[in-house]
Amino acid sequence: MSEARLTPEEIVEVFTREFGDGIREARITERREGSKKIANYNIWIDIDRDLFRPALEKLMEIHFPHLAVVSGSDLGDGLELLYHFTIYYGTRHGEYTVTFTVLLPKDDLRMPTITDLIPGALFTEREKQEMLGIEIVDIPDSRRLFLPEEFPEGVYPWRKDETGVPDHMVKDLWAVGRPANRPARPVVKKEEQGEVQAEGTTEAAVKGKKPSEEEEQRHE
Amino acid sequence: MNITKSFNRSLWAFHFNSGSCNGCEIEIVATLTPRYDPERFGIKLVGSPKHADLLLVTGPVVKKMRPRLLRVYEQIPDPKVVMCVGACGISGGPFYDSYNLDGPIDDVIPVDVYVPGCPPRPEGIIFGVVRALQKLERLQGELP
Amino acid sequence: MSDDTKKAVPYTVPIGPTHPALKEPVMFTFQMEGERILKADFAPGQAHRAIEWMGMRRNPVQIVHLTDRICGICGVSHTLSFARAVEQVMEIEVPERADYIRAIIAEFERIQSHILWAGVAAHELGYDTLLHLSWRVREFAMDVLELLTGNRVNYGIIQVGGVRRDITPDQHETIHNCLDYYSDLKAKLLQVFLEDKTIQMRCRDCGVLTHEEALKLCTVGPTARASGVKMDVRVDYPYAAYGDLEISPVLPDAYLGETRGDVYDRIVVRLLEVDQSVDLIRQCLDLIPAGDITWEAKIPKILSAFKKAHGEAIGRHEAPRGEVFHYVRMDGKEHPTTWKVKASSYSNLMSWIPMLEGEQIADIPIVVASIDPCLSCTDRVAIVRDGRRGIMTKEELTRLSVEKTRRLMR
Numbered sequence: 001m002s003e004a005r006l007t008p009e010e011i012v013e014v015f016t017r018e019f020g021d022g023i024r025e026a027r028i029t030e031r032r033e034g035s036k037k038i039a040n041y042n043i044w045i046d047i048d049r050d051l052f053r054p055a056l057e058k059l060m061e062i063h064f065p066h067l068a069v070v071s072g073s074d075l076g077d078g079l080e081l082l083y084h085f086t087i088y089y090g091t092r093h094g095e096y097t098v099t100f101t102v103l104l105p106k107d108d109l110r111m112p113t114i115t116d117l118i119p120g121a122l123f124t125e126r127e128k129q130e131m132l133g134i135e136i137v138d139i140p141d142s143r144r145l146f147l148p149e150e151f152p153e154g155v156y157p158w159r160k161d162e163t164g165v166p167d168h169m170v171k172d173l174w175a176v177g178r179p180a181n182r183p184a185r186p187v188v189k190k191e192e193q194g195e196v197q198a199e200g201t202t203e204a205a206v207k208g209k210k211p212s213e214e215e216e217q218r219h220e
Numbered sequence: 221m222n223i224t225k226s227f228n229r230s231l232w233a234f235h236f237n238s239g240s241c242n243g244c245e246i247e248i249v250a251t252l253t254p255r256y257d258p259e260r261f262g263i264k265l266v267g268s269p270k271h272a273d274l275l276l277v278t279g280p281v282v283k284k285m286r287p288r289l290l291r292v293y294e295q296i297p298d299p300k301v302v303m304c305v306g307a308c309g310i311s312g313g314p315f316y317d318s319y320n321l322d323g324p325i326d327d328v329i330p331v332d333v334y335v336p337g338c339p340p341r342p343e344g345i346i347f348g349v350v351r352a353l354q355k356l357e358r359l360q361g362e363l364p
Numbered sequence: 365m366s367d368d369t370k371k372a373v374p375y376t377v378p379i380g381p382t383h384p385a386l387k388e389p390v391m392f393t394f395q396m397e398g399e400r401i402l403k404a405d406f407a408p409g410q411a412h413r414a415i416e417w418m419g420m421r422r423n424p425v426q427i428v429h430l431t432d433r434i435c436g437i438c439g440v441s442h443t444l445s446f447a448r449a450v451e452q453v454m455e456i457e458v459p460e461r462a463d464y465i466r467a468i469i470a471e472f473e474r475i476q477s478h479i480l481w482a483g484v485a486a487h488e489l490g491y492d493t494l495l496h497l498s499w500r501v502r503e504f505a506m507d508v509l510e511l512l513t514g515n516r517v518n519y520g521i522i523q524v525g526g527v528r529r530d531i532t533p534d535q536h537e538t539i540h541n542c543l544d545y546y547s548d549l550k551a552k553l554l555q556v557f558l559e560d561k562t563i564q565m566r567c568r569d570c571g572v573l574t575h576e577e578a579l580k581l582c583t584v585g586p587t588a589r590a591s592g593v594k595m596d597v598r599v600d601y602p603y604a605a606y607g608d609l610e611i612s613p614v615l616p617d618a619y620l621g622e623t624r625g626d627v628y629d630r631i632v633v634r635l636l637e638v639d640q641s642v643d644l645i646r647q648c649l650d651l652i653p654a655g656d657i658t659w660e661a662k663i664p665k666i667l668s669a670f671k672k673a674h675g676e677a678i679g680r681h682e683a684p685r686g687e688v689f690h691y692v693r694m695d696g697k698e699h700p701t702t703w704k705v706k707a708s709s710y711s712n713l714m715s716w717i718p719m720l721e722g723e724q725i726a727d728i729p730i731v732v733a734s735i736d737p738c739l740s741c742t743d744r745v746a747i748v749r750d751g752r753r754g755i756m757t758k759e760e761l762t763r764l765s766v767e768k769t770r771r772l773m774r
Contacts, residue, residue: 151320171317173312
C-alpha cells in the first residue's frame with residue numbers, strides 16, 4: 001500500500017518477471033462505459049498450481065487483495081479454478097481485478113487452502129469442494145455449504161462429465177402437481193369467433209385463435 | 221364455536237419462506253405497512269404457527285425446507301387455510317427445473333388459495349387473503 | 365450437536381433456518397454461557413435453488429429474468445452485473461443512454477433497499493413505529509420504480525445490450541418530486557435514527573467488526589465501509605454511468621468524526637447513502653444523453669450473437685449490500701459454459717462470527733440484521749437447555765430484544 005500505484009502493465013510485469021515460465025498466459029482487458037468512457041481494468045494471469053500461493057503472497061505485497069470469489073469451470077479434461085481478487089480499492093477509478101487461473105487435471109483435483117492468508121476464503125473454498133469435487137488441502141472446515149446433507153456423494157453440480165447432476169435428480173416443477181379436477185375453461189364457439197374476426201382487430205383475432213389450440217391440447 | 225358473529229376472531233397469518241427470492245417476502249411486509257394496512261381488520265403476521273389460521277407460503281420448496289414446511293403445516297391448528305404466494309410456489313416459475321427443489325408447494329402440502337405474480341402486488345395479496353378468509357369461514361362452519 | 369446439548373453450560377441455541385436471502389438462508393448454532401454468546405456457527409443452504417446450474421442450461425436472454433430473481437430486493441444489481449459480463453464476452457457496446465438508465469434504476473433500488481433495511485433494524489430493536497414510518501416513506505420510491513419499469517419488484521428492465529424501457533421526458537417531474545421528497549426527509553431520518561437515545565444505547569459498540577477483520581473476511585458494501593474500509597465499486601471501478609458522476613464512498617467518520625465499526629456506524633452509512641443515491645440520480649438526469657436504449661432490440665439477433673461469443677469476463681456492481689460479482693464464460697453456444705454468481709451477502713456472512721461472539725442473546729436480531737442479510741433469519745428459534753428442547757419463536761426473541769431496550773431506558 002505504501003508504494004506508488006502500479007499500472008496494470010506493471011503488475012503483469014511484476015508477475016512475469018518473478019514467475020517466468022510458470023505463467024502460461026497474462027493479459028489485460030479493459031472496458032469503457034458511460035459518456036466519458038473511463039476504463040476499468042481486468043488482469044488475467046494463468047499460472048501453475050504450485051506457483052499460485054507464492055503469486056498470491058506477491059499480490060499481497062502490492063496491496064492487500066479483496067477476494068471476491070473463486071469460480072470454477074469444467075473444461076472436459078481438466079478443471080479450471082479462477083481466483084478473482086481486486087486490488088487498489090479505495091482509489092477513485094483505480095481498482096483492478098486480478099484473476100489467477102489455475103488448471104487442475106481431473107486425476108489430481110487438489111488445491112491448497114488460502115484461508116491462512118485470507119480467512120474470508122473459507123466460504124468459497126467449501127463451495128468449490130461440494131460443487132466441483134475439488135479437494136482443498138488443509139481446509140479448516142470441510143462441511144458442505146449449500147447442498148443438503150442427504151445429497152449423494154460423488155455428484156458435483158457444476159461438473160459436465162459423468163459426475164454432474166444425473167437426469168433423474170432433476171425435478172421439472174412445471175410438470176408436477178397439475179390439479180386435474182379443475183373445471184374446463186370456457187371455449188369460444190365457432191360462430192362467436194366469426195363475429196370477433198369480423199370486427200377485424202388483430203388482438204381479437206389472436207384471442208379467437210387461442211381457445212381452439214387449447215382444445216386440441218386437452219384432446220391429447 | 222362462535223358466540224356471535226361479532227365475536228369472531230381476527231385472521232392471523234404465519235409466513236413461511238421455502239427458498240424464495242425475497243421478492244414475495246418484501247411485498248408481504250409491504251402489504252402490512254401503513255399504505256395498505258390490513259391490520260385495521262385484525263390481519264397480522266404472527267411469529268408462531270401455533271397461533272395462526274392462515275399459512276402464507278412462498279418459494280419453490282428447497283429440499284432442505286420440505287420437512288420443515290410439513291412440520292409448520294402440522295403445527296397450525298384446524299381449521300387452517302394455506303395460501304401460496306408467488307409464481308414459483310405455484311409452478312416453479314423461473315425455477316422450473318432444478319436438482320435441489322421439491323416443489324411446487326401443492327406437491328408438499330394442500331394449498332387453498334393461489335396468488336400468482338412474480339411477486340404479486342400487495343393488492344393481489346390482500347385479495348388472496350379475502351378469499352382465504354371466505355374459505356376459512358366455510359371450514360369453521362363445517363366444524364362440529 | 366446432540367452431544368453438546370447434554371451439557372448444562374455452555375448450552376446450544378440453534379436459530380433458523382427460515383431465512384429469505386437468496387442462497388444464504390442460515391441455520392445458526394450458538395454456544396451460550398448465560399446470556400453471553402461464546403461461539404457462533406452457521407450453515408447456509410436452505411434456499412439453494414441451483415440457479416447457477418439452471419443458468420448453464422439456459423441462454424442469457426432467459427438468464428436475465430433468472431438473475432432478477434436471485435434476490436428480490438437487489439434484483440437489478442445481479443442483472444446489471446450479469447448483463448455487463450455477457451456484453452464484454454460478446455464485445456458489444458451498450459448505448460450511453462442505457463448506461464444512465466441502468467444507474468438510475470440501480471440507485472432507486474438502493475434507496476428503497478436502505479429504507480427497507482432501516483425499518484427492519486428498528487423492528488429488531490422493538491421500535492415498530494419506526495418500522496411503519498420507514499416503510500411508508502419507502503413506498504414513494506416503489507411508485508417511481510413501478511412508473512419507470514412497470515413492476516414494484518423484479519423490474520425486468522435490463523436486457524443484454526441495453527435496457528427494455530426508456531425514461532420519457534414526462535416522467536422527469538415525478539422522479540424529481542420523489543427525489544425532493546427524500547432530500548427533505550434526510551434531516552428527519554437522521555434525527556429519528558441517530559439522535560434517539562435508545563437506538564444509541566442498543567447499537568453503539570454492539571456487534572463490532574474491526575477494520576482488520578473486515579479486510580480479512582472479505583466483507584463488502586456498507587458493512588465494510590462502516591468498519592472504515594474505503595471500498596465502493598461505483599467509485600473505484602468505473603462502469604455504467606458511474607464513471608461520469610461525482611461520487612465518493614460514504615464512511616462513518618465523515619459524519620461522526622470516528623469509526624467504531626459497530627451497528628450504529630452501519631445505520632449511519634446506510635442512511636447517508638440514501639442521500640447519496642438521490643444526488644446520483646439528479647446528476648444522471650442532468651447528464652443523460654439522448655439516443656438508443658439498446659444495442660439490438662430483436663431477441664433472435666441477440667441469440668445468434670451469443671453463438672458467436674467466445675471468452676470470459678467479469679461483471680461487477682455495487683448492490684445495496686455491497687459488491688455483486690458475476691463471472692461468465694461462453695464457448696460459442698447459446699448458453700454459458702460457466703456462470704458464477706457472487707452475491708454481496710455471500711461475502712458478508714462470515715463477518716457475523718466476530719460480530720456476534722461476546723454479545724448477548726438479545727442482541728442477536730439487531731447484529732444479524734445489521735449486515736442487511738435480507739431480513740428475518742430468526743423466524744424460529746429452538747432453545748436446547750439441559751437436553752430439553754423448547755421452541756422459541758421470533759416473537760420471543762424480539763421480545764427479549766425489546767425487554768433489553770426497556771431495561772436500558774429505565
